[in-house]
Structure formats: C-alpha cells, structure tokens
Amino acid sequence: MKLAAYISVCEEDVRWIDQYLTEVERLEMPFAIHLDRCLTATTDKLRGHKLCIGYTEQKEGGKEFDETQKQGAFDLIVSQGFDWAMAWDIDETYERKAPEKLCM
Secondary structure, eight states: OOEEEEEEEEGGGGGGHHHHHHHHHHHTOOEEEEEESOOHHHHHHHHTSTTEEEEEEEOOTTSOOOGGGGHHHHHHHHHTTOSEEEEOOTTOOOOTTHHHHTTO
16 A cells, blocks of 8 residues: 655745654655745755655745645545545654554
8 A cells, every 4th residue: 555645835835844744754754735825945945855755836925825735735645546645734743653553
C-alpha cells in the first residue's frame, strides 16, 4: 500500500514546520502540500524537502483560504499512483507505533 499525506500551510504556521518535517521523516511519509501566502523561505524549505512529492501555491495576499484549496495537493497524490491520501494538520504528531499501525 502506498500512502502519502497532504496538508496546507500558511505563513502563520511557520513555527510548526520543523516539527512537521521531523514527523514526516520519522514516519517516512511522502507528502504533498498547498502553500497559502507563504514567504519564499518557507516555500523553499517545504517544497525542497526530500519527501515532498509536489505542491500547489496561492500567493494572493487578499484571497482568503478555504479547505477546497487542499484539493490540488490531494490530486498530486492521486496522479502519482498512491493508494491512500491522509489529511494532516501542520501540528500533527502521531504515536510511537504509528508506522506499524499504518502498515508502512
């Protein structure tokens, strides 16, 4: 079973990024991400990560985020042949045995 995660992140979430990357590395979880009004440094850190399989981006400062914008990140997972997509929040932390339970 091929499993990947998808999230959305905005610049206000920047404090959670290192924790998020630590968790995807611990779980060896490929991810797709929707970048919402992020600064270049934030965008580069996430989309350049070795487990990032793709990203979508929205740069318009006045455009309000809504949950439907995650669809592009989900579509990236589907287009790359993954069997399952798991929605995450940027501040998620899973239990120690999560990799075993997720059958990875």
